[in-house]
Amino acid sequence: MQKILTKKSFPKWVEDLVNYQIYAPVEKNDLWSYEIVTANEITIDYPNTVLSPKQITFPQREFFLEFNQNEDGTPGVKELLPEENEAVVFGVRPCDAKGVTHMDKVFGGDFEDAYYWKRRNQVTLVGLACNTPPSPNCFCTSVEGSPYSVEGLDVLLTDIGDRFFVQTFTKKGDRIINASKGLFAAPKPKEKTDMEKIHQDAVKAMPRSLKDMKKIPPKLKDLFEADLWDLEAMSCISCGICTYLCPTCHCFDIQDEITSSSPLEGKRVRTWDNCQFPDFTMHSSGHNPRPDKASRLRQRIMHKFQYFVENHKNYQCIGCGRCISKCPVGIDIIQVLEKVRDHV
Amino acid sequence: MVNLDDLKKEAHRILEENKVKYIIGYSQGSNGFPAVPAFIRNPEDSDNLIWNPACIHNLTRFLRDEKKRKAREKHPDNRPVGIIVKGCDSRAINVLLQENYITREDVFILGVSCEDTGVIDEKKLAKKLMGKMALSFDWDGNRNLVVTTKNGEIKINADEVLAERCLECPAQSPVVYDILFGDKVKRSPETRFESVEKIEKLSTEERWAFWKEQFDKCIRCYACRSVCPMCYCDECVVDTISFAVTADTTAEEKAQKIKWIDKSPVPSETFFYHMVRAIHLAGRCIDCGECERVCPLDIPIRFLNKKLEKEAKNLFDYEVGFDPNQLSLVSSFKDEDPEDFIR
């Protein structure tokens, strides 16, 4: 479906979505994050959020089950599925939405992760095409994305001046359009060409790029033992910023957290895990197959550009540039990949 | 003023004479990173070294990696590592010496004086530039930062862009070095603990509200820990890497393994982590401010360390990092230590 919505009626549309929880990027002390908002709090012009919207479908911490010891000594276990909670996320960048489709591959497939899908199926993603790059390190076009990519999105808005060009791609998307009456108009041909022109210009505005991306996955295969990793990781401090901020990093840990030891009560929780931490993939024997920061940096690159490509035919990177912008020591994934590509 | 050519020449010399294994310094980063840590091995690469107001990183943090690497080598190269340090960083070296973590022979110190300025706070500068990209910047010698952008030069007073800790720094030039670049300056700031005092003035509940809001943001990426030159514990309280489970490990042994802090980023656990980090740095933190700089969510973690620095000074007259031979804060005492809080 293609529609036109004036910016003035945008808050009205959001107000009409009474049965949904609304998320959108908000700014607080110069930091942007996805929060639960009301119609008037939504801003359209914003840079990249610090954390990607992956936290909405894959929160940093979620419960699997709660357990306890009953008075007669028998164990009690209760499953804790996410609550019923239909949500609309506004202002999702096309790259971040693409990241969600990568998550779908991880949590779908042969085994469907009930916890993930419960949240995922309840979320409608409304994207905003990037007329101007939201980060100086954007490079989505190099990793099969684009500033107006619709992958993973239910609705895409394009800012064409005083109005939005609205496109829907799924039933979920149609539903939130149909929730409002009289706000949406049919697009005129001029508005459509405007939208297309804006999309084309957005590609030209891409601040960074990586050539010959296709060469990288096969190349990586031969570089497992290369000394490149040692050199690239020299300045790495093994913090978890790059992975926690990444919209496609999905590794998690499951732990039992005890809230009371007598009587025994606790919860089984899933939290994000991080390949840069020293206890990541630590074996119970005390052996760790990734003992140093070079092997951990290699893991991150390999997972994104080799293993994932082999398993799912996609780069597990959507080019948002968060890991570059926020790296405390300026490790630049584009530069690392260029070195991989040019390695002899 | 620090003469960069002198620095490069000296780096070239010590590498060529095989005095050092390699030099930890700064070089230009990619796409707009004005300075990143660099590891220079070949004398000819010493030309890549830079020195500018964005050389904010405390490079002594990498001595930790060097020590680990050396421990793994069968035939370790025992030559020292060349390292570029500012005033604050040099005090980190003193603390590492004091704790016998390194020896003086492990490092060849190229000290650089901050003179009457320091390093910039990237966020403050970004605000001043309002979206403009800085092509280059430097101090003009009169405590002004001159920034070159596409649209010309902008002059900003140092106090407006200096990192907060530089404004409160007790020693702008290195206290330990082999060679010093720039002039030795000692400016005693009048406002050494001003940032902390602002929080102290709040009521108990206001303070709690302040920290609660800050810690709620924390995603536990542990960048504050990872970047700290003093956080060199073999096993951090938040990690479990030393508990090997074998076929003989009993259920009781597993149950007795203490998990101090849960992995969940909930307020109680996050608070616990930050408290442990702060208290473990009491009398050791040299206020390089790296923990705060690297935080992706702008949590003012430095205040916690600064508070303890202040109390160490007020209660025990203890200054960190000036004397590598003094006893550490918590492994020493004086008869007259205050005890009015004890009943």
Add this chain to the structure above:
Amino acid sequence: MAEEFEPKIVAFLCKWCSSAGSDLAGVSRMQYPSNVVPITVMCSGSVSPLYILSAFNKGADGVLVSGCHPGDCHYIKGNYYARRRIALVKELLEFTGLEPERFQMSWVSAAEGKKYTEIIKDFVKILKPLGPQKKLGRSQ
């Protein structure tokens, strides 16, 4: 009427003085509130800040560290180290907004059973109006 709030106090008592002091209070049948969970440690100097934080984390409403009087330490100077360390922990906790009354330190000798009961009585009296400590406690 609602039941009166009974604070839970975790007390780290050194084996040689304070723990013996609390024993003396017990065998002398001195009356004092039962709000304390005593944990005997070898020396007040062995109380890691982790223990204190952990006690608050597990829901203690107040924490007491008690050792021998200066000069009387079984290990000669353990309590001097404790004095420094506890002062720092106390400052830090107050700085982050914990009520300062919730964390206390005392010197109790093996002969001071009476003093021990008074410390606990007063501690309970101070903690009651503050209500449960929820700031640092693990949420359920």
